[in-house]
Amino acid sequence: MSVKGPSALRIADVAAAVGGSLVGDPETVVSGIAPLDRAGPGDVTFLASARYASMLASSNAGAVLVSPQLADTPGTCRSRIVVDKPHEAMLTLLPLLYTMPDRPFAGVHPSAVVASTAVIAPDACVEAFSVVGAGARIAAGAWIGPFSHVSDGVAVGPGSRLVSHVTLYEGTRIGARTTLHAGTRIGSDGFGYVSGKDGHRKVPHVGRCEIGDDVEMGANCTIDRGSLDATEIGDGCKFDNMVHVGHNCRVGRLCLFTAGTMVAGSTNIGDGVVLAGQVGVAGHVNIGSGAILTARAGVISDVPAGETWGGFPARPHKLAMRGYGALAKLPDFMKRVEQFMKDRRDS
Amino acid sequence: MSVKGPSALRIADVAAAVGGSLVGDPETVVSGIAPLDRAGPGDVTFLASARYASMLASSNAGAVLVSPQLADTPGTCRSRIVVDKPHEAMLTLLPLLYTMPDRPFAGVHPSAVVASTAVIAPDACVEAFSVVGAGARIAAGAWIGPFSHVSDGVAVGPGSRLVSHVTLYEGTRIGARTTLHAGTRIGSDGFGYVSGKDGHRKVPHVGRCEIGDDVEMGANCTIDRGSLDATEIGDGCKFDNMVHVGHNCRVGRLCLFTAGTMVAGSTNIGDGVVLAGQVGVAGHVNIGSGAILTARAGVISDVPAGETWGGFPARPHKLAMRGYGALAKLPDFMKRVEQFMKDRRDS
């Protein structure tokens, strides 16, 4: 998230760190990572796809991480590191060159308002203007950013982080090593009413939200609490910004939900499901493990495990694509067919 | 919203409270409500739809609320309560078994920043880190949650609640018994510019927002102020999370807007209108009372009162569904017709 300013490394040390083989000058010094078109002599860049190979020739990078397939791509970098998976090598390299964000202090900022019955681990950090309610528990290494609202009875697991302006409604449980970005709301009441002559009567929501371990949610997401029991988000899920999940949903492990995706209430989603950008899922449906919904898909029925679906109403992606293709040809097709029928009728 | 821990009730007392007839053991004690598949011996569950009838047999619930039509559904619960509308009975039962959330105290938290000209009813609650501006009025029984920004000249009606991190821009008026969930913004400037050679010049927004009585809005909604007069949301409207309403809109009474619905500026919406998930409505259109827009509908023209429309561009729902059905058949249809025409030409 943050950057405290890069360190500097000999490229030979970089090669050793990522387990790659060095070609060229071992003494090149790099202090940053940059994309091909913006890198300078003090940067290492990377080339992992043939699509961008032509950009290497004009790159000013001091060094490049390159996959074996592209090792001989023309370019003028002083040093090359040939490595199987340049993107994974980047993950190793980033913490060596950049300082990763960490808790600014251990303890509770004097401005925070903490209930006397809250339990906060000594090495946790509670930043300025945070509210921690009665019976809340903040585990070891947790980082509660400014303007956090940790309501009564909430549990935040070890090493988890609320970045800023996060709301955790009453009873929410957050697992370990989970990050919630600014403005995300966990445990708001679900959209449930009993409608009658006297208007829409609210269904009180007495359930809660349970978020697993190693989850990351982007900015301004909303996850509603269950009406009676829990809305559940499984371990390892990663949500982009502005994702919404309705009450009573159960989302499995390792799902990826891209920005603007919205899931209505009481829907069950398996493990490893991918919902691409602006996908919508109706309530009370089942999406099987490993299913992929392509961007803008609108799901109104069950989706079998492992299948790729798209379009609205969502159906198998290939069929949806065939439909769009046919639609593009439809106006001319209609004109030709109308003419054909007219000719036959006239003849 | 919150739960302070359930009480316990004899099932005979539950039957009396909901006006149902008891079958089985009158001494069963329940302390919670849970769905069929998660209820235990200390829970009451409910069965209101034949769709879920098969789940009763394997439910471990101590008691079940069941509609007369489903009264004889096989199952092993110790006690049954037969009642006309199990969902409405639930609304009666929930406050008996659960403590509903209420203002934690009356008065103003010492950390709040309140203008000297603000008027706050003695029994209202203003929680930590709230800002209340000049001339603002907070009525009796209102509950201003932490991190509320109540700007100058705002009026919050009796019994209304700002849950957390809510922003009310200058001059906003909130009616009685209205709840705004975390991160909702009322009265932000509308999207209005006069574009010319020197860029987009902002139209100053001197109007305001007026939200009626008994409204509920979910988390992270945005309602823009009027450019000259008011954007109005009528009594009894219920909005899900991430709903957006543009400047100058007038929304009638008892409307339901589901998550992700967005209404552009200067649109008029009647009473009792339902906008399902991710609906979009263009600016300057009229939607008649009682109209229903199905999920993902994109409205670019007026919608008559009482009609159900869908699709994009939105049209009567049945036509939209026929269109989707035809589109699904289109690729094969085209192939057959092309072959037919070829055959006839060849012959």
Next chain:
Amino acid sequence: MSVKGPSALRIADVAAAVGGSLVGDPETVVSGIAPLDRAGPGDVTFLASARYASMLASSNAGAVLVSPQLADTPGTCRSRIVVDKPHEAMLTLLPLLYTMPDRPFAGVHPSAVVASTAVIAPDACVEAFSVVGAGARIAAGAWIGPFSHVSDGVAVGPGSRLVSHVTLYEGTRIGARTTLHAGTRIGSDGFGYVSGKDGHRKVPHVGRCEIGDDVEMGANCTIDRGSLDATEIGDGCKFDNMVHVGHNCRVGRLCLFTAGTMVAGSTNIGDGVVLAGQVGVAGHVNIGSGAILTARAGVISDVPAGETWGGFPARPHKLAMRGYGALAKLPDFMKRVEQFMKDRRDS
């Protein structure tokens, strides 16, 4: 944004101020601006489009700003001002009749938490409960509203405003005269993971966000930081509420993004591009300067400069409209063609 109460003006002075010619009583006094149907004798209204001409006859406005083409529209206002561009005249008139919002004070509110290494211009305003991090710089005339989170190393340019509850992540740069509405998040981590057997490993985001001059963003927007370098939003861009821009995007000058628009990562957008409501743009595509994407467009490929595209997948708007038109006729067309083929086969 806000209004402190209108002043009062002689209509002859209004005419002089907007450079229009006065017809009727020069002594009419107006103290507000209102739409045709809501204006009273103390208001000036405006008529710029023939579409609303019939409303002038029944308007109770004291005066009207009217374009030369509509100067003779029937109506009973005491005074008329004929002016070339009534909407632009309104921009001149609004600050004369209404007090525009301004910083409530110069300096730092005593409740704010400001790092000792932050540099704040003497005439800047930092409101209650704001956090300003190490090395942050707040320029002259900037207005940091309540609950602002200005992280370490952020720079806010002269005259810019954070309305309320805004988060600026580490290293964000905001230009001059830029306004960010309530709940907007700048610089959250992008949605980037390397997926493998052990789940989705986060790509640390060491880039930042750079927002230009004269930008306005609505409420609850999210702009992600770059993974390695900067996500850039150019001068003069205006975003509506709930707009999302992904990591590494470069958006040119003077673009207009309407509510609910979402742009995935690494996409390049030229100058003066218009993305209408609920548009989605895939990652790694290019949208040329001056392109317009109509409401709900879903862009999955490059869009040439100056073209208007729409639909999903987006294509030239005219083709998309022809497609929707054909789709509406498709069910009947299919029926007729099937009958035709049957008849010919039978014959």
